[in-house]
Amino acid sequence: MGMTLTEKILSDKYGREVKQGEYILLEVDIALANDITAPIAIEEFYKTRLSKVYNPDQIVLVPDHFVPNKDIRSAMQVKMIREFAKEQGIEKFFELGTMGIEHVLLPEQGIVKSGDVVVGADSHTCTYGALGAFSTGVGSTDIAGVYIMGKAWFKVPEVIDVYVEGKFGKYVSGKDFVLKLISTLGVSGANYKAMEFRGPGIKNISMDSRFTISNMAIEAGGKTGIFPVDEITQTYEEERGIIAEQLSADDDAYYIKQIELKLGDLEPQVAIPFLPSNSKDISEIEKRRVRIDQVVIGSCTNGRMEDLRAAASILKGKKIDKNVRCIIIPGSQQVYKEAVKEGLVDIFVDANCAVSTPTCGPCLGGHMGVLADGEVAISTTNRNFVGRMGHTGSKVYLSSPVVAAASGIKGYISSPENL
Amino acid sequence: MEIKGKVFVFGNDVNTDEIIPARYLYTHNPQELAKYCMEDARPGFGKRDDIKGGIIVAGENFGCGSSREHAPISIKAAGISCVIAKSFARIFLRNCINIGLPIVEVKDTAIFKEGDIISIDFNKGIIINENTGKRLEFGSYPDFMKEIISHGGWINYAKNLIKGEKE
Known part of the structure; x- marks a missing residue:
C-alpha cells in the first residue's frame, strides 16, 4: 500500500513510517499563535516556572485579530506577547507595521515552507496545506507544550481524496471550489480527517486560490487540506529563496473517501x-x-x-x-x-x-x-x-x-x- | 471517576463563536469567560447559579469553528462538570483533553431531557438517567488520551517528559 501526502510528510519528520490512526509525538517546525490565543499559551508556560522556551526559532507570534489594538484590554494582551517575545528572544514576532493576517503573512514571508509540520492556535492554520505542508489548528495549551518541549501530539489522520479535473470558468475561483466542497461534505464531513487534492485540474489552480481552498478545510471539520508540491508551488517558493522538492501521494495510497470535482462545472457560490x-x-x-x-x-x-x-x-x-x-x-x-x-x-x-x-x-x-x-x-x-x-x-x-x-x-x- | 448532575440540552453544530463570542475575547481570565459561557446559544446561561455541576448534552459536531481554548475554559470555569455529545469537533476535543474538561461521545442523546439528573461512571463507561432509569454505555478514550488525562492534562505530561529526558 502506497502513502498519502499526509503520511509522507509526517513519516519524513518522524523518522519512520507512520500509519493512519496512529498517535505520535512530533517535533514541529513552527508553532503559531495570535493576540487572542497566545496569552493563554504564555501563561501556561510561565506556570511551569521554566525560564527558557525549548526553541525560540520554532515560535511565531502574530497579533492580528484585534490589531491595531481596539481597546485597552486588547492592548494589554498584545503587550504581554511583545514582552514575552523580547524576553525569550523570539525574532518572529510581528509588530504592527510589519505584520499581516497570520495565514497571509507566513507563506508570503517564507516562514512556512513545503514539507513543514506546523501547528497554530488558530483554526485556519490549515491554510499552509496549499504549500504541501502538514499544518493544523490546535489549542493554546498545545502551543504551550511546544514552548516547553518543542513537540505536539497528532493522530495520523485518514484522508479524503479530492480529485480535480478541468479549468475554472470566468468569475470562478478557489473560493467557489471550496464552498462547493464544504457543501458536498457538510460542516463535519471531514472531522478528524485530512483532505488531499489531486488530479489533472490541480495545475489550473493558482497559488492564491490554493491558499483559499486549504484555508477553509476546517469549515468541513478537516484537520488540514493538502496540495501536492508541483511547479506552481516551486515557483512560489523560489521567489522566497526556498528550494522545494516536488511531492505527491502514491498512486496506490489508501483513502477513506473519494470526491470528484470538475472545475468547469462550477458557478460562483x-x-x-x-x-x-x-x-x-x-x-x-x-x-x-x-x-x-x-x-x-x-x-x-x-x-x-x-x-x-x-x-x-x-x-x-x-x-x-x-x-x-x-x-x-x-x-x-x-x-x-x-x-x-x-x-x-x-x-x-x-x-x-x-x-x-x-x-x-x-x-x-x-x-x-x-x-x-x-x-x-x-x-x-x-x-x-x-x-x-x-x-x-x-x-x-x-x-x-x-x-x-x-x-x-x-x-x-x-x-x-x-x- | 463518577459525575452526577443536571442536564442542559443543546443542538447540533454548536460552534465556538456561540460558546464564547469573540466580543469577550479581550480577556483570557477563566472566571470572566465563565460569565459568557454559551452566551450566543443561550443568552445568560453562564450567569445562572443552577449550572454549577451541570452536564451539557449536545448533538453532532459540538465545538466546531475557531480553535479558541476560551470555549472549553469558559465551560469548565462556569462549573459544568462534563459535556456529552454525539460528536465533537477535532480542535475542541483536543482542547478538552489537554485542559481536563471531561467529555463523553455517545451515539444517541435522545434519552436525555432538559433538567434530567444523570450520573456518569467513567470507569465502567455507563451513563444512568436517574429520572427514567435508562442506561447508556460509552467507549473509553484511546490509550494516548488516557495517558494525557492521567497526567492531569497536557502541560503536566510535557513537564514530566522533559523531566524524564533530563534524568
Whole structure:
C-alpha cells in the first residue's frame, strides 16, 4: 500500500513510517499563535516556572485579530506577547507595521515552507496545506507544550481524496471550489480527517486560490487540506529563496473517501446563513434579491493579491451603492504595498470603499466593521455563524471577491455577469 | 471517576463563536469567560447559579469553528462538570483533553431531557438517567488520551517528559 501526502510528510519528520490512526509525538517546525490565543499559551508556560522556551526559532507570534489594538484590554494582551517575545528572544514576532493576517503573512514571508509540520492556535492554520505542508489548528495549551518541549501530539489522520479535473470558468475561483466542497461534505464531513487534492485540474489552480481552498478545510471539520508540491508551488517558493522538492501521494495510497470535482462545472457560490456548508449557485441566490448593508473583502481566506485584483476588476470605474458600506482589507503590508503600486487602492477609494490596514477585525465581529441588529453582509471571509460579525440578529453571506464586489455595486447579492 | 448532575440540552453544530463570542475575547481570565459561557446559544446561561455541576448534552459536531481554548475554559470555569455529545469537533476535543474538561461521545442523546439528573461512571463507561432509569454505555478514550488525562492534562505530561529526558 502506497502513502498519502499526509503520511509522507509526517513519516519524513518522524523518522519512520507512520500509519493512519496512529498517535505520535512530533517535533514541529513552527508553532503559531495570535493576540487572542497566545496569552493563554504564555501563561501556561510561565506556570511551569521554566525560564527558557525549548526553541525560540520554532515560535511565531502574530497579533492580528484585534490589531491595531481596539481597546485597552486588547492592548494589554498584545503587550504581554511583545514582552514575552523580547524576553525569550523570539525574532518572529510581528509588530504592527510589519505584520499581516497570520495565514497571509507566513507563506508570503517564507516562514512556512513545503514539507513543514506546523501547528497554530488558530483554526485556519490549515491554510499552509496549499504549500504541501502538514499544518493544523490546535489549542493554546498545545502551543504551550511546544514552548516547553518543542513537540505536539497528532493522530495520523485518514484522508479524503479530492480529485480535480478541468479549468475554472470566468468569475470562478478557489473560493467557489471550496464552498462547493464544504457543501458536498457538510460542516463535519471531514472531522478528524485530512483532505488531499489531486488530479489533472490541480495545475489550473493558482497559488492564491490554493491558499483559499486549504484555508477553509476546517469549515468541513478537516484537520488540514493538502496540495501536492508541483511547479506552481516551486515557483512560489523560489521567489522566497526556498528550494522545494516536488511531492505527491502514491498512486496506490489508501483513502477513506473519494470526491470528484470538475472545475468547469462550477458557478460562483454563495454560502447563506448560518453555516459555511449552505452554499448555493449565484444564479439561484440572485433571484432572491438579498439586500446588503456591508461588503467585506479580505481576511486569511481572500486577502491576497489575486483577490484584490479580482475585486478591482469589478469595481473599476464604478461606485458602491449608496446604501452599502464596503471595507477592503489587504492581508499583509506587502499585499497593501503591491495594491497601492498596481493602482488597486485608487480604484477602491474612487469606488467609495474604505481600505484598512491588515487585520482579522470584522471577520469575527471584533472591530473595523461590526454589524448591528438586522444588518446583512456579504463577505469573502470564512464563517457565517450566528452573530459571527456582530449582533446575533445580523447575517453574513460568504462569497468570492468578485461576487462581493458586484453585490456592493448593485446593493443586493449579485453575479458579476450582469453588471 | 463518577459525575452526577443536571442536564442542559443543546443542538447540533454548536460552534465556538456561540460558546464564547469573540466580543469577550479581550480577556483570557477563566472566571470572566465563565460569565459568557454559551452566551450566543443561550443568552445568560453562564450567569445562572443552577449550572454549577451541570452536564451539557449536545448533538453532532459540538465545538466546531475557531480553535479558541476560551470555549472549553469558559465551560469548565462556569462549573459544568462534563459535556456529552454525539460528536465533537477535532480542535475542541483536543482542547478538552489537554485542559481536563471531561467529555463523553455517545451515539444517541435522545434519552436525555432538559433538567434530567444523570450520573456518569467513567470507569465502567455507563451513563444512568436517574429520572427514567435508562442506561447508556460509552467507549473509553484511546490509550494516548488516557495517558494525557492521567497526567492531569497536557502541560503536566510535557513537564514530566522533559523531566524524564533530563534524568
